[in-house]
Amino acid sequence: EAGVTQSPTHLIKTRGQQATLRCSPISGHTSVYWYQQALGLGLQFLLWYDEGEERNRGNFPPRFSGRQFPNYSSELNVNALELEDSALYLCASSGIQGDEQYFGPGTRLTVT
Amino acid sequence: QKEVEQDPGPLSVPEGAIVSLNCTYSNSAFQYFMWYRQYSRKGPELLMYTYSSGNKEDGRFTAQVDKSSKYISLFIRDSQPSDSATYLCAMIGGFKTIFGAGTRLFVKA
Numbered sequence: 001e002a003g004v005t006q007s008p009t010h011l012i013k014t015r016g017q018q019a020t021l022r023c024s025p026i027s028g029h030t031s032v033y034w035y036q037q038a039l040g041l042g043l044q045f046l047l048w049y050d051e052g053e054e055r056n057r058g059n060f061p062p063r064f065s066g067r068q069f070p071n072y073s074s075e076l077n078v079n080a081l082e083l084e085d086s087a088l089y090l091c092a093s094s095g096i097q098g099d100e101q102y103f104g105p106g107t108r109l110t111v112t
Numbered sequence: 113q114k115e116v117e118q119d120p121g122p123l124s125v126p127e128g129a130i131v132s133l134n135c136t137y138s139n140s141a142f143q144y145f146m147w148y149r150q151y152s153r154k155g156p157e158l159l160m161y162t163y164s165s166g167n168k169e170d171g172r173f174t175a176q177v178d179k180s181s182k183y184i185s186l187f188i189r190d191s192q193p194s195d196s197a198t199y200l201c202a203m204i205g206g207f208k209t210i211f212g213a214g215t216r217l218f219v220k221a
Contacts, residue, residue, distance in 0.1 A: 004155075033209065035211075041213075042200070042211050042212065042213040042214055043156075043200065043202075043211040045208060045209055045210065045211075048207070048208075048209075055207060056207045056208055058208075088153070090155055090156070097204075097207070098143065098144050098163075098204055099144075100144075100146055100158055100161035101146070101158070101202075101209065102158055103148075103155035103156045103157070103158075104155050105154060105155045106154070106155050108153075
């Protein structure tokens with residue numbers, strides 16, 4: 001069974017640009033979670049999507065947004081990139097809320 | 113006060129030792145508990161998932177939850193150098209998932 005996949009693996013952007021990150025959940029999973037892991041910091045919850053709806057978001061500014069498509073894949077958009085947005089962005093999926101979450105390999109975003 | 117507290121370590125042990133990793137939490141809404149292992153520059157790998165107080169065993173790993181004390185533990189028996197990684201606790205409740213800061217573990221051969 002294929003795990004959670006993310007693309008691209010690496011992304012380099014300059015300050016002020018926009019970044020789009022993509023995630024495909026495990027087959028049969030309807031919930032997708034996005035996390036930010038900055039160097040030296042723990043995983044910070046960004047967004048949770050379930051059945052195409054945003055269910056919850058963490059303490060991040062509105063320039064972090066996303067969506068979930070009918071096939072349950074998801075996209076994270078970061079507008080007006082800042083240097084401190086440089087981090088590993090991780091996507092996880094689960095069957096239902098409260099179920100165990102499985103992570104993808106992450107997208108490493110570097111903002112210069 | 114953070115919702116989840118986890119000692120960042122580092123924790124260094126000899127090969128074969130029993131490792132004890134712990135997290136405390138303050139939010140009674142947390143109902144589901146997970147432990148992850150994360151190698152450098154990789155995504156976290158789920159080790160254990162539990163939702164009830166008590167012990168759950170899987171191979172060399174034992175997860176322990178004490179909801180009355182708001183305390184969870186992960187024990188690793190017969191630790192191996194390949195267990196050297198960062199271990200993250202995570203808790204789900206109230207429509208959110210909160211992770212601990214992670215404990216860096218080094219197992220010396």
